[in-house]
Amino acid sequence: MLENLSAFIPNLPQVFQPTSPLFTVLKKAAVYSLVAVSMNLLNGFTGLFSLGQAGFMLLGAYTYAILMVPASQKEQVYYLFGGCAFDFSLPDAFAAIFGEGGAGGAVGMILSCLIALILAGCVAGFFAYLIGIPVLRLKSDYLAIATLGFAEILRAIFQWQKLGPVTNGANMIKGFTTFSSFNITNASGATLLRLSTFVPFLVSSVCILLIVLLINSSYGRAFKSIRDDEIAAEAMGINLFKHKMMSFVISSFFAGVGGALFAMYVANAQAKAFTSVMTYEILLIVVIGGIGSVSGSVLATFLYVACSEWWLRFLDSEQYIGAFKVPLLRNGFRMVIFSIVIMVIVLFFSQGIMGDKEINLGALIGKIRAKRERKQ
Amino acid sequence: MEYVISVLLSGISVGGQYALIAIGYTLVYGILRLINFAHGDVFMVAGLMGIYFTATMPITVSIPLVLIMTVILGFVIERAAYKPLRSAPRMSVMISAIGVSYLLQNTATYVTGGQPMTYPEIPFLSSTVGVAGTQTKWVVIITPFLVLALVYLLTLLINHTKVGMAMRAVSKDFATSRLMGIRVNSVISVTFIIGSALAAVGSVLYFTNYPAITPTAGAMPGLKAFVAAVFGGIGSIPGAVIGAFLIGICETIIKGLPSSWDVSVFSDAFTFALLIIILIFKPQGLFGEAATDKV
Amino acid sequence: MGNALHLENVTMQFGGVVSVNNLTLDVPEHQIIALIGPNGAGKTTAFNCITGVYQPTNGLIEFMGRPIVRNHPVGKALRNYKGECADKFASDPVLNPTPDQITGMGIARTFQNIRLWKSMTVFENVLVAKHQHAHQNVFSATFRKNLAEEKRMREETMELLSEQGLDAYKDELAVSLPYGLQRRLEIARALATNPKLLLLDEPAAGMNPQETIELADFVRQTREKYDLTVFLIEHHMDLVMNVSDYIYVIDFGSEIARGIPEEVQNNRHVIEAYLGVADEEAI
Numbered sequence: 001m002l003e004n005l006s007a008f009i010p011n012l013p014q015v016f017q018p019t020s021p022l023f024t025v026l027k028k029a030a031v032y033s034l035v036a037v038s039m040n041l042l043n044g045f046t047g048l049f050s051l052g053q054a055g056f057m058l059l060g061a062y063t064y065a066i067l068m069v070p071a072s073q074k075e076q077v078y079y080l081f082g083g084c085a086f087d088f089s090l091p092d093a094f095a096a097i098f099g100e101g102g103a104g105g106a107v108g109m110i111l112s113c114l115i116a117l118i119l120a121g122c123v124a125g126f127f128a129y130l131i132g133i134p135v136l137r138l139k140s141d142y143l144a145i146a147t148l149g150f151a152e153i154l155r156a157i158f159q160w161q162k163l164g165p166v167t168n169g170a171n172m173i174k175g176f177t178t179f180s181s182f183n184i185t186n187a188s189g190a191t192l193l194r195l196s197t198f199v200p201f202l203v204s205s206v207c208i209l210l211i212v213l214l215i216n217s218s219y220g221r222a223f224k225s226i227r228d229d230e231i232a233a234e235a236m237g238i239n240l241f242k243h244k245m246m247s248f249v250i251s252s253f254f255a256g257v258g259g260a261l262f263a264m265y266v267a268n269a270q271a272k273a274f275t276s277v278m279t280y281e282i283l284l285i286v287v288i289g290g291i292g293s294v295s296g297s298v299l300a301t302f303l304y305v306a307c308s309e310w311w312l313r314f315l316d317s318e319q320y321i322g323a324f325k326v327p328l329l330r331n332g333f334r335m336v337i338f339s340i341v342i343m344v345i346v347l348f349f350s351q352g353i354m355g356d357k358e359i360n361l362g363a364l365i366g367k368i369r370a371k372r373e374r375k376q
Numbered sequence: 377m378e379y380v381i382s383v384l385l386s387g388i389s390v391g392g393q394y395a396l397i398a399i400g401y402t403l404v405y406g407i408l409r410l411i412n413f414a415h416g417d418v419f420m421v422a423g424l425m426g427i428y429f430t431a432t433m434p435i436t437v438s439i440p441l442v443l444i445m446t447v448i449l450g451f452v453i454e455r456a457a458y459k460p461l462r463s464a465p466r467m468s469v470m471i472s473a474i475g476v477s478y479l480l481q482n483t484a485t486y487v488t489g490g491q492p493m494t495y496p497e498i499p500f501l502s503s504t505v506g507v508a509g510t511q512t513k514w515v516v517i518i519t520p521f522l523v524l525a526l527v528y529l530l531t532l533l534i535n536h537t538k539v540g541m542a543m544r545a546v547s548k549d550f551a552t553s554r555l556m557g558i559r560v561n562s563v564i565s566v567t568f569i570i571g572s573a574l575a576a577v578g579s580v581l582y583f584t585n586y587p588a589i590t591p592t593a594g595a596m597p598g599l600k601a602f603v604a605a606v607f608g609g610i611g612s613i614p615g616a617v618i619g620a621f622l623i624g625i626c627e628t629i630i631k632g633l634p635s636s637w638d639v640s641v642f643s644d645a646f647t648f649a650l651l652i653i654i655l656i657f658k659p660q661g662l663f664g665e666a667a668t669d670k671v
Numbered sequence: 672m673g674n675a676l677h678l679e680n681v682t683m684q685f686g687g688v689v690s691v692n693n694l695t696l697d698v699p700e701h702q703i704i705a706l707i708g709p710n711g712a713g714k715t716t717a718f719n720c721i722t723g724v725y726q727p728t729n730g731l732i733e734f735m736g737r738p739i740v741r742n743h744p745v746g747k748a749l750r751n752y753k754g755e756c757a758d759k760f761a762s763d764p765v766l767n768p769t770p771d772q773i774t775g776m777g778i779a780r781t782f783q784n785i786r787l788w789k790s791m792t793v794f795e796n797v798l799v800a801k802h803q804h805a806h807q808n809v810f811s812a813t814f815r816k817n818l819a820e821e822k823r824m825r826e827e828t829m830e831l832l833s834e835q836g837l838d839a840y841k842d843e844l845a846v847s848l849p850y851g852l853q854r855r856l857e858i859a860r861a862l863a864t865n866p867k868l869l870l871l872d873e874p875a876a877g878m879n880p881q882e883t884i885e886l887a888d889f890v891r892q893t894r895e896k897y898d899l900t901v902f903l904i905e906h907h908m909d910l911v912m913n914v915s916d917y918i919y920v921i922d923f924g925s926e927i928a929r930g931i932p933e934e935v936q937n938n939r940h941v942i943e944a945y946l947g948v949a950d951e952e953a954i
Contacts, residue, residue, distance in 0.1 A: 043467075047467075134652065141409070141410075141466065145599075149603070149649075153648050156641045160642075210813060213814070217821075218798075218807060221798060224790065225799045229786050229787075231724065232782065235774060236774060236864060238802060238803065239772075240769070277478075284475065331486075331490065338482070339475065342475050342479075343472070343475045346471055347457065347472065350464065
């Protein structure tokens with residue numbers, strides 16, 4: 001929404017121009033915050049230490065990408081394999097119903113995108129169910145390594161050239177609906193209304209809201225009891241396997257949706273991107289925000305992404321203060337500083353930003369009001 | 377036939393190199409119940425140090441120096457990142473290990489500028505030799521023998537010395553060992569020192585074979601070595617060694633399959649599939665002991 | 672009245688160690704039965720077999736006249752088996768329910784070393800125990816279609832807390848309560864699962880004599896109020912003799928005596944088990 005200000009207010013600072021890194025950060029953070037919250041549901045609220053998040057994101061991203069490449073693009077995207085073995089594409093199906101262009105085209109695009117996102121989640125959830133049957137019976141650290149391994153297996157499968165006609169092998173799939181497709185343009189191609197930041201925010205917020213509702217329900221309490229003491233939970237009638245599976249599948253569903261959003265954000269889907277380093281990154285975000293705090297995860301994601309993509313960028317290039325060349329600054333220094341900060345947080349502030357508390361707006365406003373009243 | 381022999385030879389040698397890393401995992405897991413995610417990266421750093429030291433110093437000085445520096449690195453990591461979390465939940469220590477791994481990888485990226493570095497040729501080890509009609513490097517021949525010798529020394533150390541007895545005691549029962557006057561922290565340090573030293577030896581052998589080092593070069597061998605340790609039964613040294621040889625051989629066989637099958641992308645995935653299968657059917661591994669929880 | 676609980680030839684063996692050996696006992700409905708014995712006698716292991724935490728190596732457990740657990744040793748376990756009548760149950764199908772299924776049938780327990788959920792309040796601790804019997808699924812709960820059910824669960828929890836005198840602490844963290852109240856909360860939490868049989872594992876551990884006397888009354892009242900059968904493990908002889916209708920004594924996994932409190936009190940084997948065998952020469 002902010003992006004559109006520049007059109008109406010002429011002398012806006014550079015930061016609010018559509019090309020500003022602010023919007024890159026906001027988009028990426030919106031995507032990552034959903035994945036971080038989904039990981040927190042599993043690691044923070046159910047106490048299952050899983051490191052498979054990147055694998056489920058990969059499943060989501062590919063599901064979305066394969067479903068959303070229009071037939072007209074397939075030839076070009078899959079040129080190495082002589083076209084795609086999978087003819088169906090959601091945008092075409094909806095274009096057939098609502099027509100192309102105009103309002104009908106917009107409805108078609110929104111619907112196809114929505115359905116693809118949900119299916120992306122379902123595919124990830126389904127695979128989580130399959131892999132969950134064996135691995136959820138394992139103890140914490142074995143679960144971590146088994147899910148990590150599962151993600152690596154997926155990555156290998158999606159890079160397999162033999163599956164090329166579907167997954168495009170090790171090459172990227174592109175040409176599908178991305179965030180910028182939601183910008184409304186006029187006939188001559190000039191942008192009227194930018195929605196490319198609004199869309200990821202909307203999807204992420206809805207998903208996070210659902211997770212919060214789940215956490216605050218009877219099932220969320222059962223998850224927490226498993227986290228606190230499995231044996232007591234079982235003795236009080238909580239079916240461990242069923243509830244762990246539920247948490248695992250739901251977390252993976254949202255990781256899948258997050259993966260699809262990630263594909264929209266980078267405008268391509270490629271197995272190479274979903275490495276274990278990505279999982280570690282998300283895990284560290286969760287730790288920074290506080291294990292067991294949704295608002296902490298969201299807050300940490302925005303800080304993390306803003307630091308790595310924007311505020312700390314200067315560390316990666318040579319800087320001069322007057323004539324003095326600041327030492328050490330060159331490519332890669334940002335990530336070194338970053339990892340040191342993370343280690344400091346892990347070692348000395350193991351509670352993270354929020355611990356297991358939530359930002360409570362009501363209580364916050366109440367406090368401020370109370371302070372004011374005391375002053376008067 | 378010659379092709380088969382060459383595949384087997386390189387499988388055994390890769391397996392031996394994994395074994396040296398796997399011992400580090402299995403020792404640390406046996407004592408701290410911690411998957412030391414940073415161990416593979418220590419291995420990578422040892423490789424990088426090898427490159428930088430040999431560039432300025434003769435081999436005879438630089439290799440011992442690599443060993444010493446790696447040991448110091450392992451020791452410092454334990455003291456700085458794991459010791460403060462001794463009483464924290466296991467998940468925190470594992471997260472700390474992941475943090476260390478992230479830090480080492482990023483530092484390596486910074487130092488090398490992100491470019492793959494080439495491991496220097498080490499005289500003798502890098503020179504070729506003909507075995508049963510195939511040409512191979514000496515390192516391939518030497519690795520299994522060196523590994524077996526080191527493992528033998530290590531078992532002697534663990535079974536017949538005072539510190540070895542302390543290590544066994546701590547791995548059985550942390551709290552009681554402390555009550556019995558064992559200096560648990562020193563024992564843990566010794567464990568990390570042994571693990572890092574073996575990883576350093578492994579790095580010399582491994583990177584002589586596969587000379588390209590990137591900042592993430594340690595992650596995959598590290599994970600595979602961990603799988604080997606799980607396969608053999610975590611905490612058991614012979615188990616880890618056998619597991620590592622098996623994984624090394626299977627992996628090179630998969631890589632050596634006809635290229636028309638195009639299955640070489642699965643050489644890594646195979647290891648993890650194996651892991652998941654073991655965890656389902658025999659979670660205590662080949663030589664591990666089953667543990668029961670007390671309620 | 673029938674038996675609430677019936678154990679027949681229950682043996683639990685860990686490798687070569689026999690924790691519970693061929694235990695046969697009855698817990699009649701609406702009575703308070705105690706299982707006593709020195710430390711390491713296998714009392715808690717017996718409880719763990721009843722509640723499904725362990726699967727007994729051999730034996731049958733019936734609840735309200737219905738078999739709920741049944742097992743017999745096979746393979747390696749059979750070769751190592753040191754108990755008696757290894758093949759008595761071999762022809763019947765094996766029954767190994769998980770702890771939550773057993774809780775669902777109406778057996779609830781407390782733990783020797785208190786196991787409350789530490790990040791949750793007193794109220795939530797009891798509320799979670801209501802989860803199993805609530806009519807809802809994950810979608811109705813997430814989309815708040817189960818408000819009536821949720822309301823009922825909350826009301827019942829509140830009622831239970833006030834009956835147990837814990838309502839004043841309802842929003843405090845469970846672990847911040849004093850020790851005696853934590854034990855009481857564990858009982859309240861167990862009651863929230865609507866049990867017919869309550870297993871108490873050393874309910875008086877760590878209590879002073881005054882609290883122990885109160886506990887005896889509390890156990891009797893609880894039985895009356897909720898129409899329960901109580902099976903308890905205890906070390907405090909005052910409590911056991913005061914509250915129990917019948918007592919089983921085990922040592923090294925095997926039964927050494929049974930009887931009403933007076934009989935057990937004067938049983939020579941029991942005294943020996945607790946105080947050690949009298950030195951022949953001293954007599």
